[in-house]
Amino acid sequence: MRLLILxxxxxxxxxxxxxxxxxxxxxPLWRVLRSYQHEQPIFAADLDVYGLSAEYGLIPGATPIPDxxxxxxxxxADELRPQILAAFQGLMGRGYEQLCLGxxxxxxxxxxxxxxxxxxxxxxxxxxxxxxxxxxxLRAWLEGRAWVPPSASRPERIVAPxxxxxxxxxxxxxxxxxxxxxxxxxxxxxxxxGAGAGRYRDWYVVVDGRPVSAKWLAGVISGLPTTKFDxxxxxxxxxxxxxxxxxxxxxxxxxxxxx
Numbered sequence: 001m002r003l004l005i006l007x008x009x010x011x012x013x014x015x016x017x018x019x020x021x022x023x024x025x026x027x028p029l030w031r032v033l034r035s036y037q038h039e040q041p042i043f044a045a046d047l048d049v050y051g052l053s054a055e056y057g058l059i060p061g062a063t064p065i066p067d068x069x070x071x072x073x074x075x076x077a078d079e080l081r082p083q084i085l086a087a088f089q090g091l092m093g094r095g096y097e098q099l100c101l102g103x104x105x106x107x108x109x110x111x112x113x114x115x116x117x118x119x120x121x122x123x124x125x126x127x128x129x130x131x132x133x134x135x136x137x138l139r140a141w142l143e144g145r146a147w148v149p150p151s152a153s154r155p156e157r158i159v160a161p162x163x164x165x166x167x168x169x170x171x172x173x174x175x176x177x178x179x180x181x182x183x184x185x186x187x188x189x190x191x192x193x194g195a196g197a198g199r200y201r202d203w204y205v206v207v208d209g210r211p212v213s214a215k216w217l218a219g220v221i222s223g224l225p226t227t228k229f230d231x232x233x234x235x236x237x238x239x240x241x242x243x244x245x246x247x248x249x250x251x252x253x254x255x256x257x258x259x
Contacts, residue, residue, distance in 0.1 A: 001094070001095065001096050001097060002096060003094075004033070004048070004050070004102065004142075005049075005050045005052055005102065006029050006033065007052045007072070007103040007104055008025055008052065008053040009026060009028075009029070009030060010027070010071070011025075012024050012025055013026050016067075018066050019065065020061060020063065021061050021063050022034065022051070022062065028134075029102045029127070032135050033138070033142070036139070036142045036143070040142075043143075044142075048091075048094075050091070052084070052103055052107050052110065053070075054070040054071055054072040054076055055068050055070045057083050057084050057087065058084045058087040058088060071106075073106075074106070076110075077227075078110075081110050081111070085111065085113060092118055092119060096122060097121075097122065098124075098141075099122055099123070099124050101124075101125070103126075103127075105226075105227070105230060106227070109227055125141050128202050129149075129202065133149060136149070156246065157247065158235065158245050160239045160241075160243055161239070161242070166178060166240075168237045168241060170222050170233060171222070171228045175222060175237060182217070182241050182242070183208075183243070185221050186212060186220060190207065197212040197213060200248060201248070202231065202247060202248055203235055203247055204245070204246055205217050205243055206246060211248075214234045214235055215229075215231055215234045217238065217243075218233075218237050218238060
């Protein structure tokens with residue numbers, strides 16, 4: 001059996017009567033799922049679908065829900081986390097062989113700590129990147145095949161300009177730093193408290209031979225929590241300050257074992 005968890009979508013069907021979550025949510029990932037279920041009903045039979053909702057928490061895809069509007073703000077994610085983790089722990093006791101999480105960073109915050117509940121040997125996939133990449137990753141996972149990204153759209157390294165701007169605004173915070181100043185702050189943070197430095201899903205920065213999360217480093221130099229900006233803006237800020245960014249092998253986080 002396989003377990004798929006998709007975040008709720010802002011786009012929803014507006015029917016007045018309650019609809020199953022898998023029908024109510026009408027975002028791109030949910031459309032890919034419904035297309036697969038329609039085209040491959042026999043193979044889809046081994047798939048359990050859950051929605052990660054800012055309103056209801058972690059719910060089965062068959063749960064009838066009304067139309068609603070609510071976003072996963074950081075405070076809401078923190079409020080929901082205990083009940084979501086409890087529900088997720090229960091799901092992990094059902095013997096799933098594969099798990100796919102189609103969630104954004106904002107929604108992943110509501111599941112912080114989920115890795116501890118995944119039994120050894122369970123294959124884990126997290127969709128990541130631009131929406132087109134996420135859709136391709138989900139479709140490949142549903143069909144039981146490896147996703148091969150278009151090489152032209154997935155550079156292994158982005159090199160900062162030879163003459164970087166040296167200043168950038170990240171989520172309202174003005175940063176004026178040289179490349180060496182960024183690296184010095186990274187070194188100091190690693191010495192004092194490197195928690196989270198090695199947890200990255202896709203992009204990282206090399207500091208004295210050590211790969212560290214691009215988002216973590218952007219948080220260090222800005223003083224912002226990483227929930228205040230996304231990975232793309234973290235990369236943009238670092239490149240503007242002269243820091244190269246690298247892509248993890250196959251886009252997978254070093255801290256999570258997958259099959």
